[in-house]
Amino acid sequence: MSGHEAGYGSRVVPLDLVIGVDVGGTKMLAGTLSRDGTIGRTIEVPTPTNGAEPFLTELASVVEDLMADGAGAIGVGVPMNIDRKTGIGLRAVNLPLASLDLVGWLRERFGVPVGVENDGNAIALAEWRLGAARGTTDAIALGLGTGVGGGVILDGRLYRGWAELGHMVVVADGPPCQGNCHGRGHLEAVTSGEAAERVAVELWGEGADARQLVKAASEGDEAAREATDRIGHYVGVAIGSLTNIFAPDVFVLGGGFGLAAWELLREPALAAARREALPPADETLRIVPAELGDDAGLVGAGLVGFEALDGER
Numbered sequence: 009m010s011g012h013e014a015g016y017g018s019r020v021v022p023l024d025l026v027i028g029v030d031v032g033g034t035k036m037l038a039g040t041l042s043r044d045g046t047i048g049r050t051i052e053v054p055t056p057t058n059g060a061e062p063f064l065t066e067l068a069s070v071v072e073d074l075m076a077d078g079a080g081a082i083g084v085g086v087p088m089n090i091d092r093k094t095g096i097g098l099r100a101v102n103l104p105l106a107s108l109d110l111v112g113w114l115r116e117r118f119g120v121p122v123g124v125e126n127d128g129n130a131i132a133l134a135e136w137r138l139g140a141a142r143g144t145t146d147a148i149a150l151g152l153g154t155g156v157g158g159g160v161i162l163d164g165r166l167y168r169g170w171a172e173l174g175h176m177v178v179v180a181d182g183p184p185c186q187g188n189c190h191g192r193g194h195l196e197a198v199t200s201g202e203a204a205e206r207v208a209v210e211l212w213g214e215g216a217d218a219r220q221l222v223k224a225a226s227e228g229d230e231a232a233r234e235a236t237d238r239i240g241h242y243v244g245v246a247i248g249s250l251t252n253i254f255a256p257d258v259f260v261l262g263g264g265f266g267l268a269a270w271e272l273l274r275e276p277a278l279a280a281a282r283r284e285a286l287p288p289a290d291e292t293l294r295i296v297p298a299e300l301g302d303d304a305g306l307v308g309a310g311l312v313g314f315e316a317l318d319g320e321r
C-alpha cells in the first residue's frame with residue numbers, strides 16, 4: 009500500500025485496515041482501525057431505536073462512508089446475545105432488535121469479511137489484546153454502564169458464547185432486572201449506572217443521578233458512601249464467584265459508571281471477592297481498571313473485523 013496512489017483498476021484490499029462499529033444503546037461509533045489499534049477516521053450517529061429497518065439503513069450508511077478509506081473487513085459489536093453456531097444476533101436487552109443476521113447482511117452488501125460479536129465480548133477482546141489485560145492467558149472484563157456487560161478470555165482466546173455476566177444472580181430473589189430482562193437480583197440490577205441512579209433518586213429525589221452519587225461518596229457523604237460500598241460489594245460477590253469458576257489472571261473493570269466510581273468500588277469489591285474466592289485465588293486475584301475507556305467498544309469491534317479478515321472466524 010505504501011507509496012502508491014489508490015488509482016488501480018481493481019480495488020486494493022488492504023490487510024492492515026478494517027472498520028469497527030460499536031453499537032450502543034444510544035449511539036453508534038464507527039471508525040477505521042489499524043492492526044496496532046490506532047483509530048483513524050470516526051463517525052458517530054445516534055442509534056435508531058425504532059426497529060431493525062432504520063437501524064440497518066443507518067449502519068449501512070456509516071459503513072459505506074468509511075469503506076471509502078479502503079478497509080478490508082468489517083467488525084461490529086452489538087448489545088445482543090449472538091448464537092455462536094450461526095452468528096445470528098438473537099435479541100437485545102435494551103434495543104428493539106431480534107434475529108438479525110448482520111454477518112450475512114453486511115457481507116452481501118459490501119463484499120468483505122465480516123465479524124459480529126456481543127459488545128461485552130468485543131470490549132474484553134480489546135482490553136486483552138491492547139489494554140489492561142495485555143499478556144494474560146485468562147481474563148474477564150466487566151463493564152458497568154447503562155447495563156452491565158462482560159466478556160471472558162479463556163486459554164488465550166475470546167470465549168464466543170454468551171458471557172452475559174451482567175445477568176448473573178448476585179442477590180437471590182432480589183430487585184427486578186432492567187430492560188427486557190425478567191430476572192431478579194442480577195448483577196445489572198444492583199451495580200449498573202442505572203442502578204446507581206435509582207439509589208441517587210432514593211437519596212435525593214427525582215433528577216439525581218449516578219454522577220451525583222459518585223461525587224457525594226467521594227466527598228465523604230455517609231449515605232452515598234454506604235450505597236457505593238454496597239454496589240462494590242455486589243461487584244465483588246460476582247468476581248468471587250467468577251474466580252471460583254474460571255480463576256482468571258485478572259479482572260478488568262470498566263464502563264462509564266465503573267470507571268467513574270473505580271476508587272470507591274475497588275476496596276469493597278476486592279474484600280467481597282476475597283471472601284468468596286477459594287484459596288489461593290483469595291490472595292492472588294487482581295482487579296484493575298480498564299485502560300481503553302470510551303474507545304474499547306470501537307477497538308474491540310475492529311479487532312473482531314481483523315479476526316474475520318484473517319479467517320479466524
Ligand SMILES: [Zn+2]
Nearest residue numbers: 175185189194
Ligand atoms: Zn438481568
